[in-house]
Amino acid sequence: MIRNDVLKTLLPIIRDELVVCNIGAPSQELHALDDQPTNFYMLGTMGLSSSIGFGLALAQDKPVISIDGDGSILTNMATLSTIANNPRDNFILLIIDNGSYGSTGDQPTYAGRKTSLAAVATACGCDHVVEVDAAQTAAAVKAALEARKMTIIVSKCDSGNVQVPVIDRNPIVIRERFMEAVEA
Amino acid sequence: MAKTLDKRIIGDFTAAGVDFVTSVPCKQLAGTIEVLDQTPAITHVPSNKEDEGMGLCAGAYMGGMRPAIFMQNTALGVVVNTLATLIQFYQIPLPMLISYRGEVGEPVACQVEMALHTKAILNQLHIPTYHFHTLADVEELPGILAHTQMCKKPVAILTDASFWRAAT
Numbered sequence: 001m002i003r004n005d006v007l008k009t010l011l012p013i014i015r016d017e018l019v020v021c022n023i024g025a026p027s028q029e030l031h032a033l034d035d036q037p038t039n040f041y042m043l044g045t046m047g048l049s050s051s052i053g054f055g056l057a058l059a060q061d062k063p064v065i066s067i068d069g070d071g072s073i074l075t076n077m078a079t080l081s082t083i084a085n086n087p088r089d090n091f092i093l094l095i096i097d098n099g100s101y102g103s104t105g106d107q108p109t110y111a112g113r114k115t116s117l118a119a120v121a122t123a124c125g126c127d128h129v130v131e132v133d134a135a136q137t138a139a140a141v142k143a144a145l146e147a148r149k150m151t152i153i154v155s156k157c158d159s160g161n162v163q164v165p166v167i168d169r170n171p172i173v174i175r176e177r178f179m180e181a182v183e184a
Numbered sequence: 185m186a187k188t189l190d191k192r193i194i195g196d197f198t199a200a201g202v203d204f205v206t207s208v209p210c211k212q213l214a215g216t217i218e219v220l221d222q223t224p225a226i227t228h229v230p231s232n233k234e235d236e237g238m239g240l241c242a243g244a245y246m247g248g249m250r251p252a253i254f255m256q257n258t259a260l261g262v263v264v265n266t267l268a269t270l271i272q273f274y275q276i277p278l279p280m281l282i283s284y285r286g287e288v289g290e291p292v293a294c295q296v297e298m299a300l301h302t303k304a305i306l307n308q309l310h311i312p313t314y315h316f317h318t319l320a321d322v323e324e325l326p327g328i329l330a331h332t333q334m335c336k337k338p339v340a341i342l343t344d345a346s347f348w349r350a351a352t
């Protein structure tokens with residue numbers, strides 16, 4: 001399974017939840033599969049999906065799912081220590097770990113070699129870290145939502161993208177639509 | 185040890201409705217950060233790096249809070265992309281209380297190197313910039329914080345060694 005297959009399995013579970021989605025292919029694929037006002041698409045700023053989602057979880061009580069990637073977590077790895085030390089049970093960080101920089105041509109990341117992001121998250125102090133195969137991702141996200149425990153999920157999947165258009169929505173429209181969904 | 189000036193600054197932030205602050209410490213901001221932690225009206229979440237901190241602020245803003253970031257001017261070398269593609273692109277109001285190291289009174293030569301680029305970077309990014317040099321300059325803070333919310337932009341408040349040295 002590649003990222004787009006994993007996202008398809010997630011749709012029924014995340015459709016009505018607040019989702020902060022990683023820059024590039026992940027946001028473009030989610031937008032093409034099932035655009036929802038509860039989705040915040042990052043159009044720039046690689047690495048900050050985890051931090052934006054965590055800030056949102058700190059500010060209000062609805063569950064927040066940050067969909068991140070292995071390359072983006074490596075870019076902003078220290079935020080795992082911020083998350084671990086300020087736990088919020090409405091926060092789920094889903095790291096889709098395909099071992100590559102998908103949006104830039106599938107160059108390999110170190111997470112696909114010797115570095116374990118689950119071990120990094122645990123070492124940072126995150127209490128609930130699970131690593132799952134791609135096919136188990138939806139069940140893991142469902143379980144984390146039901147448990148209402150801050151959970152870091154590392155979903156190991158194959159690298160590869162599907163051809164989808166870039167998101168040409170105005171960023172302020174994305175943000176205002178999302179904020180109305182947060183408040184609703 | 186926090187001074188009257190530190191308490192006044194945090195008082196102005198809370199009066200402006202700021203209820204979420206992230207910080208990366210600087211010696212000049214130590215007293216202000218100390219007061220932050222004694223202020224129940226503000227959620228203070230320290231960050232490891234200023235771009236991470238701006239991500240937290242963007243999320244907190246979308247969750248209905250009013251964020252601010254406390255940081256050192258050297259960090260402007262870290263956050264150019266985040267300011268342009270997150271804070272400015274999505275129009276998120278963000279007061280940045282910045283310790284302006286490398287100005288007169290600075291003991292560390294290396295700090296002067298980024299001081300030389302500080303206003304140039306802020307100008308290049310079209311970021312409204314206010315420079316607190318004398319103690320009386322702090323009187324502008326409430327107006328600056330209100331202006332930040334009105335225009336939904338990142339706004340820089342540079343606070344130099346002369347300003348902090350005059351503090352009581």
Ligand SMILES: [Mg+2]
Pocket residue numbers: 069070071096097098099100101102
């Ligand atoms: Mg990847």
